[in-house]
Amino acid sequence: MNHSIKEIWEATISTFFSKFIIALIFLIPIFLFQLSTAIIVSVILGLFLLGIVSSQIGKKQEVKT
Numbered sequence: 001m002n003h004s005i006k007e008i009w010e011a012t013i014s015t016f017f018s019k020f021i022i023a024l025i026f027l028i029p030i031f032l033f034q035l036s037t038a039i040i041v042s043v044i045l046g047l048f049l050l051g052i053v054s055s056q057i058g059k060k061q062e063v064k065t
Helices: 006-031 033-060
Strands: none
Touching: 006 033
């Protein structure tokens, strides 16, 4: 598979911004709650996001979720 320089940069930039936004999502509970509560909320949020992503990957690969 040969990819153009433009495609490589687009993938790099989109990966950076998506990871940056996900990291910012995990900062929200820290600003809204006390640290002990924020940790619990962040863990629940992470599990929720992991479940959604896993479900989407399973549907795309046509695997039983």
